[in-house]
Amino acid sequence: MDILLAIAIMALGAVVLGAALGYASIKFKVEGDPLVEKIEAILPQTQCGQCGYPGCRPYAEAIANGDEINKCPPGGSEGVQRLADLLGREAKPLDAEEKPKSVAIIDEQTCIGCTLCIQACPVDAIVGAAKQMHTIVAPLCTGCELCLPPCPVECIHMEAIPETIDNWKWKYPLVEIKPDMGQAAPIKEAA
Amino acid sequence: MLMNLFKFKGGVKPPSNKLQSNHLPIAQAPLPARLVVPLHQSIGGTPRPIVAAGDHVLKGQMIGEADGWISAAVHAPTSGTVIEVAMHVRPHPSGLDSLCVVIEPDGKDEWIARTPIDHKAAAPADVFHHLQQCGIVGLGGAGFPAHGKLTPSKGVAMDELIINGAECEPFITCDDLLMRERADEVVRGIAVFRDLLQPKKVLIGIEDNKPEAIAAMQVAVDAQKEPFSVVAVPTLYPAGGAKQLIRVLTGKEVPGSMRSTADMGVQVFNVGTAYSAWRAIAHGEPLISRILTITGNVHAPRNYEVLIGTPMDELLALAQPHPDTDGIVMGGPMMGFLVPDVHAPVVKTTNCLIAHDDRLFPPKAPEMPCIRCGACARACPHELQPFELYWFSRAKNFGKTQEYNIFDCIECGCCSYVCPSRIPLVQYFRFAKSEIWAREREKNAADQAKARFEFKQLREEREKAEKAEKLAKAAAAQAAKKAAEAAAAAASPASEGEAPASAVAEAAPAPVAVDAEKAAKMATIQAAMERAKAQREAAQPKNTDALKAAQQKEIDEIEARRQAAHLSEPPPVAPASEKTE
Numbered sequence: 001m002d003i004l005l006a007i008a009i010m011a012l013g014a015v016v017l018g019a020a021l022g023y024a025s026i027k028f029k030v031e032g033d034p035l036v037e038k039i040e041a042i043l044p045q046t047q048c049g050q051c052g053y054p055g056c057r058p059y060a061e062a063i064a065n066g067d068e069i070n071k072c073p074p075g076g077s078e079g080v081q082r083l084a085d086l087l088g089r090e091a092k093p094l095d096a097e098e099k100p101k102s103v104a105i106i107d108e109q110t111c112i113g114c115t116l117c118i119q120a121c122p123v124d125a126i127v128g129a130a131k132q133m134h135t136i137v138a139p140l141c142t143g144c145e146l147c148l149p150p151c152p153v154e155c156i157h158m159e160a161i162p163e164t165i166d167n168w169k170w171k172y173p174l175v176e177i178k179p180d181m182g183q184a185a186p187i188k189e190a191a
Numbered sequence: 192m193l194m195n196l197f198k199f200k201g202g203v204k205p206p207s208n209k210l211q212s213n214h215l216p217i218a219q220a221p222l223p224a225r226l227v228v229p230l231h232q233s234i235g236g237t238p239r240p241i242v243a244a245g246d247h248v249l250k251g252q253m254i255g256e257a258d259g260w261i262s263a264a265v266h267a268p269t270s271g272t273v274i275e276v277a278m279h280v281r282p283h284p285s286g287l288d289s290l291c292v293v294i295e296p297d298g299k300d301e302w303i304a305r306t307p308i309d310h311k312a313a314a315p316a317d318v319f320h321h322l323q324q325c326g327i328v329g330l331g332g333a334g335f336p337a338h339g340k341l342t343p344s345k346g347v348a349m350d351e352l353i354i355n356g357a358e359c360e361p362f363i364t365c366d367d368l369l370m371r372e373r374a375d376e377v378v379r380g381i382a383v384f385r386d387l388l389q390p391k392k393v394l395i396g397i398e399d400n401k402p403e404a405i406a407a408m409q410v411a412v413d414a415q416k417e418p419f420s421v422v423a424v425p426t427l428y429p430a431g432g433a434k435q436l437i438r439v440l441t442g443k444e445v446p447g448s449m450r451s452t453a454d455m456g457v458q459v460f461n462v463g464t465a466y467s468a469w470r471a472i473a474h475g476e477p478l479i480s481r482i483l484t485i486t487g488n489v490h491a492p493r494n495y496e497v498l499i500g501t502p503m504d505e506l507l508a509l510a511q512p513h514p515d516t517d518g519i520v521m522g523g524p525m526m527g528f529l530v531p532d533v534h535a536p537v538v539k540t541t542n543c544l545i546a547h548d549d550r551l552f553p554p555k556a557p558e559m560p561c562i563r564c565g566a567c568a569r570a571c572p573h574e575l576q577p578f579e580l581y582w583f584s585r586a587k588n589f590g591k592t593q594e595y596n597i598f599d600c601i602e603c604g605c606c607s608y609v610c611p612s613r614i615p616l617v618q619y620f621r622f623a624k625s626e627i628w629a630r631e632r633e634k635n636a637a638d639q640a641k642a643r644f645e646f647k648q649l650r651e652e653r654e655k656a657e658k659a660e661k662l663a664k665a666a667a668a669q670a671a672k673k674a675a676e677a678a679a680a681a682a683s684p685a686s687e688g689e690a691p692a693s694a695v696a697e698a699a700p701a702p703v704a705v706d707a708e709k710a711a712k713m714a715t716i717q718a719a720m721e722r723a724k725a726q727r728e729a730a731q732p733k734n735t736d737a738l739k740a741a742q743q744k745e746i747d748e749i750e751a752r753r754q755a756a757h758l759s760e761p762p763p764v765a766p767a768s769e770k771t772e
Contacts, residue, residue, distance in 0.1 A: 045637035047644045055644065123643040142640045165231075168285040169629050170621040174585070 036064045042082050046074045047122035048144030050096065055122070063087070070095045074143065100160040103141040104148070108133050110155035117147035117156060194422060197442040199435045201572040202427040203605045205361050205525065207400060212484050212492035213364040217372055219496050220509060226268055226294045226500035227536040228254065229281045233328040234335045235261030240292060246273045249303035251477050254292045257323050263336040264326045266477040268498035271296040282503070282521050282538060286531025294500070305475030310383050318387060318472070325471035326478045326539070330463035331355055331431070332522070334540040337464055340453070341387045350456035351441050352390040354381050354465060356397040356404060357424060357431035360523030363543040365482040366462050368494045370397070370404035373466055374411035380465030382417055383472055388458060392420070394440045395462075398430055399423040428525065429603040433459040435572050447573075447599035463542075478539060485510040487520070487545035497537055503544055504533040510546070518547035525604040559612035567606035567616060573599050577606035577616050584623035589630070592623045600624075659708070666711035673718040681725040 040060035051071035053059040063069055069083040073096040084091035106117070106126075113131040125141045128134030136147075147156050161167070231237040238255030242248060248267040255265035271294045278288035308321045319338035327337040343349060354377075358366040370377060385393055395412075397405050402423075409421045424430050424439050434445045437457050445452050452458060463481065470476040479499055486492035489510035497506060503519050520527045521541055529547060537544075545551070567577035575596060583591040597620060606616040738746070 040641075043637075044633070045640040045644070047640065056641070122647060123640050124647050125643075140639070140643065142636075163285075163287060165281065165283055165285055165287050165289050167629070167632070168283075168287055169625040170284070170618070172622050173615055173618040 033061075033064060036060045038086055039063050039083065042075070042079060042086065043072060044074045044079065044142075046142035046144045048074060048142070048146060050074070050144075068092065068095070073098065074101075102143045102158040102160045103138045104136050104143070104145070104156050105159050106134050106136055107155040107157070108135060110153050112153055112155075114152060116150040116152065120146045120150045122146060194420065196422070196424065197439055199430075199438040199572050200574050201570045201605060202429065202435075203570055203608050204426070205428055205608060207426070208361045208486070208524075209364050209367070209400065212362070212486040212494060213367050215493045217368050217482055217494045217496055220498070220501060220506060222269060222296050222298065222300070222498070223501045223505050224295070225274075225502070226271075226296065226498060227279050227291045227502065228265060228268065228294065228500035229279070229289055229291045229536065229538055230255040230265055231281070231289055232265060232326075232334060232499070232539045233263045234333060235259060235263070235339075237290070238262060238265050240276045240290065242267075242273045242276065242292060244273055244275045247271070247297075248273060248294060249301050251303045251305065251479060253324070253477070254294075257326075257336075261336055261339050262323075263328050263338075264324050264477070265292075266326055266479050267292075267294055268479040268500050269294070269296045270299050270301040280532045280535050282530050282535040282541060284528045284531070291536070307473055307475045310386060310472050315387055318383075322468060322471060325476070327464065327468050327471050328478065328539050329461055330467065330481060330539065330542070331433075331461035332526070332540055332542065334538075337460070337468055340451075340458055340460070341384065343388060344451065344453035344456075347454055347456050349388045349390040349453070349458065350392065351437075351458075352381075352385055352388055352393045353436055353440055353457060353459045354384075354393070354395040354419075354462055355431055355433065355436055355459050356395060356401075356408070356462040357436055358401070359398060359426070359428045359431035360525055360527075360543075361428075362486050362545055363484050363523050364486075365484045365494050365542050367401045367404045369466060369482050370401070370462055371407045374404075374407040375414070376469050377462050377466045378408065378411040378415055378417060378419070379473070380467075380469030381419060381460075382415070383468060384458075384460060384465060385417075385419075390456075390458070393418070395419055395421045396424045396430075396436050396440050397421065398426045400426045428605065429572055429601070432572065432601055432603060434601070447596050481537075481539060481541070483537060483541060484543040485546075486543065488513045488516045488548040488551055489546045499539055500536045502534050502536055503530060503541075506537065507533070507544060507546060512546045513548065515548050515550075516546040517549075520545040520547050520552070524552065525608065526602060555615070556613050558614050561612055561614060564611060566609045566611060570605040570609040572603060572605060573601060575600060577620075580623070581614060581616050581619050584619040587623075587626070589623055589627050592620075593627065597623055597627075663707040663711070666708055666715075670711040670714040670718070673715055677718040677721040677725070681721055 036057075040057055043056040043060055045056050047055045049055065050073050051059045051062075053062055059067070059072065063083065069087065069089060070080050070092040072079055073094060075083075076098050077091075077094050080094055081091050083089075111128075111133050113128060113133060115128065115130050115134070117134060118126045118128055122144060123140055123142055125137045126134055126147065127137060143158065145158060148158070230240060236258030239258055240254065241256050242252075242254045247270075248254060249270045250267060252267045253264050254267050254273070257264045274293045274295050276290065276292050279291040279293065280286060281289045281291070283289075308318060310318045313321075319341060322338040322341070323336060328334045329337060329340070356366055356370055358364070381393060381395070395408055397408065399405070405421055405423050412419045412421055422440060424436070429435055430439060433452065436459060437443055437445060437452060437455075441457060443455055443457060445455060445457075449455065467478045467481075471478070480496055481499065482494055483497050483506070484492070484494050485506055489507070489512045491510050493510060495506065495509065503521070507516075507519060519530045519533050521530050521535075522528065522543055524545065527543070527545070561578055561581060563578060565578065567581075568575070571577055577600075579595050580592055580597055580600070583589070583595065584597070600617075600620050602617050602621060604617050607614070607618075610616060
């Protein structure tokens with residue numbers, strides 16, 4: 001009799017817990033892949049396609065599926081490092097040279113108003129109309145360089161964002177030791 | 192007056208070095224040859240320049256218009272000609288340029304018409320506007336526009352108004368001299384603040400190493416019969432920090448997360464702010480000059496009343512610096528910085544210039560490893576753990592620094608002062624803070640870019656769908672029309688009209704636009720073919736009946752020749768006509 005009661009209690013417990021788990025799996029269902037979201041949060045969202053994917057989201061998905069993490073030049077080596085930390089992979093040197101953050105500038109004298117760059121801009125940062133002069137809304141420009149190749153008169157060039165008092169940063173108080181320096185430099189205070 | 196004072200944790204007692212400069216009265220600095228007035232001199236929006244090169248300006252004329260509520264106007268410090276509005280170096284640790292108005296004084300020092308305001312009769316909003324137009328900002332160091340702090344917090348009654356005359360930084364004596372010489376006007380300014388904020392109590396906190404200032408303020412308060420309490424607070428750096436002074440005078444501890452102390456019913460103003468606010472209200476004078484201590488490695492340290500925009504090196508020359516002077520420190524030795532360019536102008540928040548040499552500021556010995564002694568944590572007036580913050584800042588683990596409340600750090604420098612390993616702790620914290628801000632900006636920019644990218648994709652998709660739909664509709668309509676035409680034209684062979692009709696029937700209900708388009712095209716081609724056929728059939732018999740014998744003979748001859756040359760098939764079939772159609 002006792003053993004039957006024990007089995008009944010255990011069975012009841014199993015049913016209750018099973019129901020609770022089943023309910024939780026419906027109630028707290030995770031939409032989409034949270035890893036892709038996290039990877040995408042690290043990517044710089046320039047949508048430049050330099051990684052070979054049509055935007056940051058597809059590249060995030062590709063990384064989640066095992067692609068290399070060093071294909072994003074705008075993210076820089078710091079971005080690679082952060083991806084490596086997130087994914088527990090080894091940080092690799094960047095697959096391209098690192099460039100300073102820049103914005104595109106249209107030479108408004110040369111622009112013929114062909115609208116090709118407007119179509120190329122992934123973030124709608126160029127204003128203009130057919131046969132009207134175009135210009136770039138600098139605060140919105142991500143520096144992706146996608147507008148450079150379509151321009152038939154080559155009137156767009158990239159300009160590095162200058163340092164101003166508003167975006168100036170305090171320097172790291174130590175001189176960093178770079179691994180490629182050959183010999184270890186002594187740690188010094190920056191001037 | 193006796194009152195119970197409180198204590199804040201930590202703090203240090205560096206040598207005060209105030210006696211050098213506080214024994215002489217305030218002197219008037221001579222008019223410089225050129226004034227460079229930076230437009231951005233306060234927290235908040237950068238004022239927009241409203242003068243251009245070549246304009247003649249009068250003393251006190253507005254040259255930069257406030258941009259937004261948290262912003263304060265900028266004025267011409269003297270009469271003269273605007274030479275240019277251009278980028279010039281600003282006293283900032285970065286040594287970078289910002290937009291400045293350069294004025295060449297004409298020596299007449301001619302005032303513009305000044306309009307005082309009766310703050311008791313005017314609405315508070317008008318008084319705030321007046322203070323903003325006069326460019327009154329906090330002169331204690333941060334330069335927060337005064338009218339922003341005078342706006343009462345919603346739902347919180349103002350308990351205490353605190354006037355900060357502590358002046359805890361070594362070397363600086365400008366507030367001391369201001370209180371000694373102009374106590375009357377300072378007290379009047381405090382009365383204005385009192386009328387605007389309606390606090391229960393007004394406390395004037397002055398460090399007890401300034402007995403003359405305390406006495407002068409007490410005399411002024413008594414003379415005006417104001418119920419203000421002049422309180423001597425113990426000398427301990429940084430007693431002049433807003434949160435520290437609130438703690439000492441009221442015992443209230445401001446939580447780190449609180450943006451404004453007004454939410455706790457406390458507001459703090461510097462004595463200099465009260466003085467300049469009074470000048471603005473009673474005399475209509477905008478903030479164009481301030482009192483400034485010039486001290487350090489000089490023969491004649493003293494306080495001067497100087498015009499905003501005067502180059503620092505010219506001012507330093509007044510105090511006759513020793514020949515080994517190699518730079519200028521703006522602010523005190525604890526929180527100030529070595530000005531990257533000695534030609535930089537004085538701004539509203541410049542309270543002290545210290546001639547720098549190696550005796551006063553010995554070169555920093557090399558940094559040693561942290562020995563975890565905890566001296567920094569004992570000295571921190573904000574009860575932070577600087578050693579923890581140091582490790583995380585150094586390792587660039589910025590998330591952790593925020594967990595340890597790095598943004599509560601006021602960069603007072605107590606931790607660096609006591610560190611036996613001579614670690615420049617504050618430099619690490621500044622680095623970490625500005626890095627966190629930069630990341631936040633980048634994150635915001637990335638989020639914005641992502642939103643715009645996704646919107647563009649959405650828009651392109653929508654446009655594509657709309658276009659396809661429109662095309663399909665137009666094509667279907669045209670196909671239907673043409674089919675009808677073809678059916679009408681080829682009325683005789685009834686069976687031929689069916690093909691296009693069925694094509695249209697196929698196209699119209701097709702769910703995918705592309706299919707519909709294709710079908711419509713097919714229908715158009717078919718209809719064209721039908722039409723051509725019908726035309727040909729209709730045209731065939733036209734000129735071949737009723738032929739004369741000669742004509743028939745000629746035709747036969749031509750046909751014979753054609754056939755001989757293999758040029759033509761028998762006449763009824765003409766494939767060329769189908770192609771050209």
